[in-house]
Amino acid sequence: MARASGTRVLIIGAVAAGSKAAATARRRDPTAHITVIGDEPDIAYSACGLPYHLGDPDAIARERLVARTPERFRSDGIDLRVRHQVDRLDLEAGEARVIDLEGGRSSRAPFDRLLIATGAQAIRPAFPASADAPPTITLRSMTDLERVAPVVASARRIVVVGSGYVGLEAAESFRRRGAEVTIVEKLPRILPAFGDEAASLVAAELAANGVTLLVGRGVGALESGGVVLDDDRGLPADAVLVAVGVRPNVALAAEAGVALGTTGAVAVDDRMETDHPGVFAAGDCAETVQRQTGRPVWIPLGDTANRMGRVAGENRVGGDRRFPGVIGTTVFGCFSLNVARTGLTLADAEAAGFAPVSCRVSAPSRARYMPGSRPLELGLVVDRRDGRVLGGVAVGADGADKAIDTIATAIWGGLRIDDLADIDLAYAPPVSPVFAPVQVAAEVARGTIRSVNDGAPVVLPG
Numbered sequence: 001m002a003r004a005s006g007t008r009v010l011i012i013g014a015v016a017a018g019s020k021a022a023a024t025a026r027r028r029d030p031t032a033h034i035t036v037i038g039d040e041p042d043i044a045y046s047a048c049g050l051p052y053h054l055g056d057p058d059a060i061a062r063e064r065l066v067a068r069t070p071e072r073f074r075s076d077g078i079d080l081r082v083r084h085q086v087d088r089l090d091l092e093a094g095e096a097r098v099i100d101l102e103g104g105r106s107s108r109a110p111f112d113r114l115l116i117a118t119g120a121q122a123i124r125p126a127f128p129a130s131a132d133a134p135p136t137i138t139l140r141s142m143t144d145l146e147r148v149a150p151v152v153a154s155a156r157r158i159v160v161v162g163s164g165y166v167g168l169e170a171a172e173s174f175r176r177r178g179a180e181v182t183i184v185e186k187l188p189r190i191l192p193a194f195g196d197e198a199a200s201l202v203a204a205e206l207a208a209n210g211v212t213l214l215v216g217r218g219v220g221a222l223e224s225g226g227v228v229l230d231d232d233r234g235l236p237a238d239a240v241l242v243a244v245g246v247r248p249n250v251a252l253a254a255e256a257g258v259a260l261g262t263t264g265a266v267a268v269d270d271r272m273e274t275d276h277p278g279v280f281a282a283g284d285c286a287e288t289v290q291r292q293t294g295r296p297v298w299i300p301l302g303d304t305a306n307r308m309g310r311v312a313g314e315n316r317v318g319g320d321r322r323f324p325g326v327i328g329t330t331v332f333g334c335f336s337l338n339v340a341r342t343g344l345t346l347a348d349a350e351a352a353g354f355a356p357v358s359c360r361v362s363a364p365s366r367a368r369y370m371p372g373s374r375p376l377e378l379g380l381v382v383d384r385r386d387g388r389v390l391g392g393v394a395v396g397a398d399g400a401d402k403a404i405d406t407i408a409t410a411i412w413g414g415l416r417i418d419d420l421a422d423i424d425l426a427y428a429p430p431v432s433p434v435f436a437p438v439q440v441a442a443e444v445a446r447g448t449i450r451s452v453n454d455g456a457p458v459v460l461p462g
């Protein structure tokens with residue numbers, strides 16, 4: 001509902017959370033004076049689409065990653081300043097200092113309500129590097145893309161440092177462009193956020209697609225012609241993509257006195273308001289609550305940033321919308337596989353005081369006789385005391401996203417394993433087997449719970 005407020009709203013950051021919040025605030029309050037400051041030339045773009053654009057720039061053009069242009073924002077009456085940066089905040093005075101990154105001029109932006117949507121930045125370890133070392137790139141933003149795209153177009157051999165989902169998606173896109181790709185991971189196995197089984201399925205998929213994987217090895221230095229690993233082995237490379245994680249962009253908020261949470265990101269309540277009334281934070285710079293444990297978490301994801309931005313956007317112009325927290329639902333693609341997870345792992349659930357058991361099944365994604373049917377590896381974590389669904393992981397060439405979204409919905413709704421086993425899901429041979437993979441897993445989990453509770457040996461499906 002529109003309110004005649006004239007409220008001065010300032011938003012810092014204009015990608016997912018910032019732009020979503022601006023659009024929501026505009027819809028809700030047509031009279032608010034909304035100013036958005038973004039330090040990049042582009043706004044409202046999909047960073048998630050960057051690897052896909054790099055892999056096939058003709059099919060997924062750069063412009064298609066941009067959901068809203070600056071012109072569109074301005075035509076909605078939003079004072080948008082791109083290539084401007086806020087370098088200081090005075091929360092008492094309600095004022096920000098804004099630097100024009102093109103002209104260098106500084107100005108002041110007064111506000112009644114502030115949204116900090118400064119996102120996250122790629123971690124860039126300071127590897128010792130000679131002057132003639134191959135270029136080191138990161139893939140975090142549209143600005144990074146300007147540097148990455150020409151490098152990728154010409155590099156024949158690319159080393160990717162780090163094996164989280166960004167490293168893996170980038171590795172796939174480089175491979176699709178015909179480069180020789182080696183992934184270097186310091187930990188003993190890839191995909192730190194997923195379990196052993198998912199990691200070994202993905203490792204096999206990488207190998208099948210010609211990606212070399214070196215685990216348990218770190219980068220020692222960058223030298224002419226390539227990378228020197230910490231075991232002194234040399235690895236030829238024309239470019240090095242560093243994808244070892246991100247950290248929240250919180251310096252501006254912290255310097256202004258806004259409290260950070262235990263995760264290191266900005267602490268907010270469920271209205272996305274910080275410890276300073278009228279000052280909100282949303283997106284990758286903010287932490288939230290893991291719904292199942294009630295504990296603070298920092299899980300920087302695009303869908304979360306958009307949902308947080310929507311809540312903050314409404315509340316800054318007088319709304320009272322709540323952000324309900326997250327359960328860590330994620331999916332990414334690796335060549336033909338989709339890899340997805342939600343909720344708690346067995347270890348997380350134990351640490352949080354649940355009494356978890358887990359089970360694993362391999363089930364066909366559709367009726368076995370249908371051409372598109374593929375095996376889906378599915379794991380479930382369930383509380384053995386009350387049968388509550390706690391977590392899931394799915395890996396396969398077909399149906400992993402559907403299975404994980406079903407499990408996520410079950411967790412969100414507090415469903416028990418009996419519900420999941422008997423839930424009325426859609427069936428037709430081209431889309432599902434008679435018993436959907438989640439129902440096969442639920443049935444096995446019921447048996448596992450019975451066996452564990454009776455003290456009998458756990459019988460896994462043959």
Ligand SMILES: Cc1cc2nc3c(=O)[nH]c(=O)nc-3n(C[C@H](O)[C@H](O)[C@H](O)COP(=O)(O)OP(=O)(O)OC[C@H]3O[C@@H](n4cnc5c(N)ncnc54)[C@H](O)[C@@H]3O)c2cc1C
Nearest residue numbers: 013015016017039047048085086119120283284301302303
């Ligand atoms: C390669 C890649 C793939 C991804 N894939 C997925 C995916 O498949 N699914 C998913 O859910 N998520 C994915 N993500 C994560 C998702 O892109 C982020 O969670 C999302 O972009 C966060 O949005 P944000 O607005 O909070 O922050 P950001 O995107 O970090 O934007 C913050 C903006 O604020 C600017 N800024 C910072 N400080 C200032 C300042 N002082 N003044 C002005 N401007 C400032 C920054 O430069 C940036 O432009 C992916 C990310 C990457 C990099």
